[in-house]
Amino acid sequence: MKESTNSAVVHVDDMDAEVFRALLYFVCTDTLPDCPDMKKQQDAAMAQHLLVAADRYNLERLKLICEDKLCRHIDTASAATILALAEQHRCHVLKESCFQFLSTPLTLNAVIATDGFDHLSRSCPSILKELMSNIAARMPSDFGKSR
Structure with a gap:
C-alpha cells in the first residue's frame, strides 16, 4: 500500500x-x-x-x-489449491474439510492429476506427509493385514 x-x-x-x-x-x-x-x-x-x-x-x-x-x-479442480491456501493461512477447519474430501482413493487420484496438486507439492511439501497420515488414520484398522 x-x-x-x-x-x-x-x-x-x-x-x-x-x-x-x-x-x-x-x-x-x-x-x-x-x-x-x-x-x-x-x-x-x-x-x-x-x-x-x-x-x-x-x-x-x-x-x-x-x-x-x-x-x-471444495471439488476435484479446487481441492489442492484450497488445501494450500488453508495451510498457508492457518485455516484448520478448511484443511480438515479438504482432508475429508481427499479421503477416498478415487477422489485423491483425480486431484493428484490436477495442476493445483503440482502447486501444492511445490508450495507446501509438508502438507503431503500430513495428508498421507490423515488418510492412513481414516483407513480401517485391519487394512493391509495378511489373512
Missing part, C-alpha cells in the same frame, strides 16, 4: 479492485456484498482472495466466513 504525499488517493497494488471493494464493504457492514449474478466458480475465487486479505489485515470474522464458504466449494 502506498500513500501519496500530495493527494488523498491510496493505492493498494497487491489486491484486485473487486476484492478490495468487498473487503471495505465487509468492514463497513459486517456482511459480504450480495452478488447474485456471480457464478459458483467466481464466488469461490472471491472467497479465496478475501481469505488472503482477511488474514493479512487480521479480520478474523471475515476469515471464518470465507473459510466456511470455501468448505462448501
Whole structure:
C-alpha cells in the first residue's frame, strides 16, 4: 500500500479492485456484498482472495466466513489449491474439510492429476506427509493385514 504525499488517493497494488471493494464493504457492514449474478466458480475465487486479505489485515470474522464458504466449494479442480491456501493461512477447519474430501482413493487420484496438486507439492511439501497420515488414520484398522 502506498500513500501519496500530495493527494488523498491510496493505492493498494497487491489486491484486485473487486476484492478490495468487498473487503471495505465487509468492514463497513459486517456482511459480504450480495452478488447474485456471480457464478459458483467466481464466488469461490472471491472467497479465496478475501481469505488472503482477511488474514493479512487480521479480520478474523471475515476469515471464518470465507473459510466456511470455501468448505462448501471444495471439488476435484479446487481441492489442492484450497488445501494450500488453508495451510498457508492457518485455516484448520478448511484443511480438515479438504482432508475429508481427499479421503477416498478415487477422489485423491483425480486431484493428484490436477495442476493445483503440482502447486501444492511445490508450495507446501509438508502438507503431503500430513495428508498421507490423515488418510492412513481414516483407513480401517485391519487394512493391509495378511489373512
